[in-house]
Amino acid sequence: xxxxxxxxxxxxxxxxxxxxxxxxxxxxxxxxxxxxxxxxxxxxxxxxxxxxxxxxxxxxxxxxxxxxxxxxxxxxxxxxxxxxxxxxxxxxxxxxxxxxxxxxxxxxxxxxxxxxxxxxxxxxxxxxxxxxxxxxxxxxxxxxxxxxxxxxxxxxxxxxxxxxxxxxxxxxxxxxxxxxxxxxxxxxxxxxxxxxxxxxxxxxxxxxxxxxxxxxxxxxxxxxxxxxxxxxxxxxxxxxxxxxxxxxxxxxxxxxxxx
Amino acid sequence: xxxxxxxxxxxxxxxxxxxxxxxxxxxxxxxxxxxxxxxxxxxxxxxxxxxxxxxxxxxxxxxxxxxxxxxxxxxxxxxxxxxxxxxxxxxxxxxxxxxxxxxxxxxxxxxxxxxxxxxxxxxxxxxxxxxxxxxxxxxxxxxxxxxxxxxxxxxxxxxxxxxxxxxxxxxxxxxxxxxxxxxxxxxxxxxxxxxxxxxxxxxxxxxxxxxxxxxxxxxxxxxxxxxxxxxxxxxxxxxxxxxxxxxxxxxxxxxxxxxxxxxxxxxxxxxxxxxxxxxxxxxxxxxxxxxxxxxxxxxx
Ligand SMILES: Cc1cc2nc3c(=O)[nH]c(=O)nc-3n(C[C@H](O)[C@H](O)[C@H](O)COP(=O)(O)OP(=O)(O)OC[C@H]3O[C@@H](n4cnc5c(N)ncnc54)[C@H](O)[C@@H]3O)c2cc1C
Ligand SMILES: Cc1cc2nc3c(=O)[nH]c(=O)nc-3n(C[C@H](O)[C@H](O)[C@H](O)COP(=O)(O)O)c2cc1C
Numbered sequence: 169x170x171x172x173x174x175x176x177x178x179x180x181x182x183x184x185x186x187x188x189x190x191x192x193x194x195x196x197x198x199x200x201x202x203x204x205x206x207x208x209x210x211x212x213x214x215x216x217x218x219x220x221x222x223x224x225x226x227x228x229x230x231x232x233x234x235x236x237x238x239x240x241x242x243x244x245x246x247x248x249x250x251x252x253x254x255x256x257x258x259x260x261x262x263x264x265x266x267x268x269x270x271x272x273x274x275x276x277x278x279x280x281x282x283x284x285x286x287x288x289x290x291x292x293x294x295x296x297x298x299x300x301x302x303x304x305x306x307x308x309x310x311x312x313x314x315x316x317x318x319x320x321x322x323x324x325x326x327x328x329x330x331x332x333x334x335x336x337x338x339x340x341x342x343x344x345x346x347x348x349x350x351x352x353x354x355x356x357x358x359x360x361x362x363x364x365x366x367x368x369x370x371x372x373x374x375x376x377x378x379x380x381x382x383x384x385x386x387x388x389x390x391x392x393x394x395x396x397x398x399x400x401x402x403x404x405x406x407x408x409x410x411x412x413x414x415x416x417x418x419x420x421x422x423x424x425x426x427x
Numbered sequence: 428x429x430x431x432x433x434x435x436x437x438x439x440x441x442x443x444x445x446x447x448x449x450x451x452x453x454x455x456x457x458x459x460x461x462x463x464x465x466x467x468x469x470x471x472x473x474x475x476x477x478x479x480x481x482x483x484x485x486x487x488x489x490x491x492x493x494x495x496x497x498x499x500x501x502x503x504x505x506x507x508x509x510x511x512x513x514x515x516x517x518x519x520x521x522x523x524x525x526x527x528x529x530x531x532x533x534x535x536x537x538x539x540x541x542x543x544x545x546x547x548x549x550x551x552x553x554x555x556x557x558x559x560x561x562x563x564x565x566x567x568x569x570x571x572x573x574x575x576x577x578x579x580x581x582x583x584x585x586x587x588x589x590x591x592x593x594x595x596x597x598x599x600x601x602x603x604x605x606x607x608x609x610x611x612x613x614x615x616x617x618x619x620x621x622x623x624x625x626x627x628x629x630x631x632x633x634x635x636x637x638x639x640x641x642x643x644x645x646x647x648x649x650x651x652x653x654x655x656x657x658x659x660x661x662x663x664x665x666x667x668x669x670x671x672x673x674x675x676x677x678x679x680x681x682x683x684x685x686x687x688x689x690x691x692x693x694x695x696x697x698x699x700x701x702x703x704x705x706x707x708x709x710x711x712x713x714x715x716x717x718x719x720x721x722x723x724x725x726x727x
Pocket of ligand 1: 205214215216217218219220229230231232233234235236237238239274277278374375376377378379400483
């Protein structure tokens with residue numbers, strides 16, 4: 169049995185979500201839970217980690233174009249072939265009612281997929297982006313949550329400021345039993361601190377440079393944990409033990425660099 | 428029953444050692460391996476400067492093992508001091524693996540490793556997938572002799588030499604012994620390739636990779652047997668060790684200790700504790716009291 173080997177699939181559908189954000193759908197019949205990720209092989213270019221943005225049989229990843237591999241993927245069309253390994257990682261634990269989701273940028277990808285799965289009308293999503301043009305998945309979120317609050321760093325839409333500041337305002341007024349967050353690590357660090365202040369458990373989904381995806385190459389290590397295998401979702405107790413959380417990550421060579 | 432052993436002055440609570448390149452890029456992962464029962468740990472192979480390694484895909488599973496072409500990714504020796512400092516808290520021997528392109532680089536790296544406080548250095552003369560390094564140097568008998576000879580003059584800590592099967596093993600091993608190396612580590616992963624049938628192309632970005640895991644065990648056992656039959660210095664066996672009986676087999680072939688890499692993938696990071704338990708079970712069943720009694724009994 170070879171499980172950790174790329175399965176070649178055809179891109180069945182692509183959809184532009186926003187400027188430089190595209191969803192790629194493909195058929196891949198392994199069971200995937202929200203918060204897990206795939207290693208996506210773009211033949212001849214690279215293999216990169218991508219959260220599952222759709223977890224039924226018609227799977228999907230939603231990609232932001234930021235560099236060589238994602239640009240190459242953006243050029244691919246329906247019928248083109250990519251390799252999929254996984255799913256990897258633990259995924260989110262099904263949260264207790266009532267949930268506050270806090271997502272920044274592409275962090276909305278696993279968050280929207282989880283909100284859609286649990287379908288709790290009383291949960292609330294705080295979604296922050298740099299600017300209005302970078303907002304996506306809005307319709308999808310509105311279908312699964314009663315409330316969506318948006319912030320933009322430049323004030324072009326919704327609350328003018330950071331998602332973490334907006335989340336703080338929300339927490340001052342409303343009660344929650346669980347916080348789920350994904351986005352820039354500085355933001356997630358602030359959310360972890362808010363969770364502590366308001367005594368609400370937090371689950372956060374982390375990103376680190378990945379190679380093997382199966383917990384042996386050590387490139388996604390953070391203080392003895394491996395994001396590919398022990399994560400990418402960690403709870404507040406574990407996050408507080410990670411001295412590098414919100415401060416340092418490692419580049420492709422393993423050097424510890426500031427976030 | 429006594430699992431503890433000593434190799435070239437390195438006191439180990441048991442003969443299981445973490446192989447280089449698996450969970451060895453960060454100090455905290457090395458600590459975690461120590462907590463999971465290893466007798467010693469080997470670091471990722473470290474070079475002079477930070478190296479990103481090859482593009483992904485770099486690690487795949489094949490039918491009987493793993494195939495990798497990580498490409499000696501490492502943060503560079505200066506940066507690595509911090510990781511060693513953390514790993515040393517484990518109180519078990521830390522073996523510093525190094526790779527260089529020539530004598531000068533190896534001496535420089537070994538001195539640095541020594542100053543960081545490692546118990547021994549391991550020369551990677553066998554990486555099958557990094558241009559200008561590893562195998563490309565390990566295949567040159569004279570160069571290997573020269574590197575080891577120079578190293579022994581420049582550092583006080585034991586020098587281990589890790590070799591590849593893609594060379595004339597016996598004559599290389601004799602050369603390494605005559606250059607006064609303290610131990611030989613065998614084997615590194617074997618040169619391999621995986622071609623995808625749908626895409627009709629090699630999957631690894633580097634095309635060629637190193638094959639490791641269960642499938643290479645017979646090759647490793649044979650290599651250790653040949654080396655142990657021809658030199659007196661200790662041999663550390665490596666390649667496809669998944670359980671206690673695999674370890675015992677290597678020790679019968681002449682290995683004084685064993686390294687485990689892919690086993691971490693197949694059985695989890697506590698593979699070291701599991702293997703020690705299984706060795707003990709075997710020893711009990713066969714009435715051995717000390718692990719050293721097994722070493723080389725298969726050399727017949
Ligand atoms: C668990 C996980 C889930 C992710 N999910 C998504 C997602 O759903 N959508 C999305 O758009 N992005 C996601 N990412 C980030 C995505 O992997 C990177 O944006 C992508 O690898 C960039 O590749 P590139 O060649 O285009 O960029 P490059 O120019 O190569 O690099 C740009 C940045 O991407 C990061 N990166 C490059 N290669 C890797 C790698 N192998 N592993 C981790 N980071 C890398 C680098 O740190 C660098 O900062 C996820 C990352 C992780 C770890
Ligand atoms: C992902 C991976 C990375 C490796 N990196 C190195 C390395 O940096 N230096 C080295 O000497 N050997 C490296 N090796 C080889 C192992 O140390 C070991 O010799 C080989 O895998 C055979 O043992 P095994 O079957 O127990 O894995 C690596 C192996 C793997 C699987």
